[in-house]
Amino acid sequence: MTIVDERTVGSTAAAKTGGGSGLGRYILVRFLLIIPTVFILVSLVFFLMRVVGDPITASVGGRLTEAQLAERLHAAGYDRPILVQYLEYLGQVFTGDFGRTITDNRAISEVLTTYGAATVELVFFALVVALVVGIPLGMLAGYLRDRWPDALLRILAILCYATPVFFAGLLLKLIFSVGLGWFPLGGRASTDVQLVLGRIQGSTGINIVDALRTGRWDLISDILMHAALPATALGLLTAGIFLRLVRTNLIGTLGMDYVDAARSRGVGELRLVRKHAYKPALIPIVTVMGMQIALMLGGAILTETTFEWRGLGFQLAQYLATRDFVAVQGIVAFLAVIVAVTNFVVDVIAALIDPRVRY
Template sequence: MSIEVVAPTEPTGAPPPARRGGLSPLARYLLLRLALVVPMVWILVTLVFALLRVIGDPITAAQGGRLNADQIAELKADAGLDRPILTQYWEYLTGLVRGDFGTTLTDNREISDILVTNGAATLELTLYALVVAFAVGIPLGRIAARYRDRLPDVGLRLFAIVVYAAPVFFIGLLLKLAFTPFGWPSSGRVSTSTQLALADVSPKTNILLIDSILWGEPRYVLEVLQYAFLPALALGLLTGGVFLRLVRINLLQTLRADYVTAARARGLSERDVVRKHAFRNALVPVVTVMGMQIAMLLGGAVLTETTFEWRGIGYELASYLRARDFLAVQGIVTLIAVIVAVTSFLIDVIVALVDPRVRF
């Protein structure tokens, strides 16, 4: 007679095992990523503060040769630059906590006002560029993976390398030379008349596409998109090349997975295997690197906005650099650093929701 050993079971309704620390893996992951945002921003802010103090006195650099010594000393006192360096650093940090990024020297403008008025333009251009990057990178990456090591694949990989390696301002200049002879607008966000018309929109978001939709005039919507096409294409191709290569590599790896082999064994066509099984999982790494690409887009926006006279944060930063207004440069660079840090955290949240593997 054999004796069967039955493992004891938990009674029905027993509570699940306690989670470590009382938090779910997702909550622990997000808290860790949030905790890393603060030191990252602090390090960036400290580096910007130190570097702009190393290159010299911001007041003398901006106003030297136009003001006498007494006037420069008065401006230093007003800006707090006559105090000890540690005092300046502490006052700058406490100001950032309050949302005070400083004031420009050349036009006495609050840096936070630049975020409201010009930041919306940079956000709009970045979103357009992301649309272009997805529209270019994802379909072409899928085609390259399908025709691996054949002529379409070789040509698309070469295209990805060229658009990623070429300076964004150079691509912008080529696009202006190619489209300007056909009357395509290549500078500004809209025409002067449309800008004056959209100034009366209420509520005003400073994102011209939304403002033109709120205005209810289709011709304004078309004009906004027409003006945005060239700068968005120049900036979007930069990231589109990255997405193309990333989708290609991950799709090729996914096509060798066991579950894809099982799908083929069930008799599914290659098109259905790619579309229903492999392609969706190959997109997860694209979401993962999106945070880094946002930082790249913000860096490229400085050159793109200058090339196409798109009055965003990058355009203002270039203007203040030319004016040697280093206090404005310090505030804008710090502002961009905070935006990149917050965006990276939001991307981490999206990745954690899409891919459960990153939580553990």
């Protein structure tokens, strides 16, 4: 007859329950952290924009008489105390109202929906480039540790991360568009392709998705050709980070006890990498994905301007040039919300993959 210790059973059950509650508690805490994160970012943007004065004076003050300027300021509420403006703006943001632009009097929510899809498409392509380039080269560098290919790949990773996005974009345009003529100079698609996509019922605004819905390879090919250079310029920035991260973690994983045990059984190094060290080395990629997407959103401003990719980054640069700080404030606040939500999703995925993240 087997005697089971009640304390053992209780501790086992508690451990199982604790694991589940630990994940739920972790998700709840991470979700609640979105609120103060967005609040701090939106507040910083608001007060930094107010350092230069009220938005109307900064944008069109030189083209209006004093009476007209005073009338515009009063109508927009910019003659009220700054604290009142701040509280009113917070209320608008948390209801999804980011205000209206000064230069063309468009609802900023309309600007976000019109140009946001283009930025999402560019970031997606850039993330694909970063993963396709960074992960295999990182695995190769870790596998060939301290050999000359490893040294070259580490130098490449530093160059990818250190090179400014706009400089990489201009260099790619000079070589592959102007010099070789392989890719278009800019834009999201050719004019005739844009016309075809514009006639699609229920268009998503994401060109590659709409082209795939038509099933026409000529449209898909044209979109991919236009996206190749901007996605590469933006993706190489993150590819350098992924390369170094995968290399470091692969080297660490290859030194673990279970890998040494497999090696002692005669398992080859290449098989060790494929079967034992590959997946653990990729876990940190998921944990830093949120930060890299935020980095890409920042880099998208320069990339879109360089390649005339008409997304939120391109529009943000235009509004900065005209000093339309209401539009700038609204777009930056929206991007802050996107970054916060993305980080939350990535944290949840990381917790599901690696239970150690929860504690």
